[in-house]
Amino acid sequence: MIQEDIKDKLIKWMIDFVEKPNPMLNNWAPCPFARQARINNKIEIQFSEIDMLISYVNNSLPLLEFNEVVVICFDHTQIDVTSLQEIVSNLNKRLMENNYIILEDHPGAVEYVNNVHMNFGHCGLLVIQKADKLTASSEQLNIKGYYDSWSKEELDSIVLWR
Numbered sequence: 001m002i003q004e005d006i007k008d009k010l011i012k013w014m015i016d017f018v019e020k021p022n023p024m025l026n027n028w029a030p031c032p033f034a035r036q037a038r039i040n041n042k043i044e045i046q047f048s049e050i051d052m053l054i055s056y057v058n059n060s061l062p063l064l065e066f067n068e069v070v071v072i073c074f075d076h077t078q079i080d081v082t083s084l085q086e087i088v089s090n091l092n093k094r095l096m097e098n099n100y101i102i103l104e105d106h107p108g109a110v111e112y113v114n115n116v117h118m119n120f121g122h123c124g125l126l127v128i129q130k131a132d133k134l135t136a137s138s139e140q141l142n143i144k145g146y147y148d149s150w151s152k153e154e155l156d157s158i159v160l161w162r
Helices: 003-018 034-039 050-065 081-098 131-143 152-160
Strands: 043-047 069-074 100-105 124-130
Touching (some): 050 100, 100 131
Parallel strands (some): 043 069
Antiparallel strands (some): 069 124, 100 124
């Protein structure tokens, strides 16, 4: 995994997909807050080997005092979807008590919202944020109708579990 190549692809994906209004999502961007965070340099992108993932997560938490999001990129071929989900679930049990939350993206766990493919696809990602900020943003989007086109299953798996 060539880090600069992945970083370039990640930023391009953000600009071309994550930040771009999508007609299948009622003309909402998949993440309406991503563009502002990127423009303001509030996204920290890091890379980890799979055996160091938990340490990287723990060491990344202080970075959220200065950033909106920390994204940890890793080689998804080194871990299966179920193992990654177990690790993230266990981390979230501990971290949510301290106001942090991790969302995972593994190319093997294909995720759709209203028939829109949401995965990055080039590597695995852990997206770490402050839980209270994510919840407040989600509530703000809910009031504005962002989730109106989402199915109950999509809401449950992506939003309501937290």
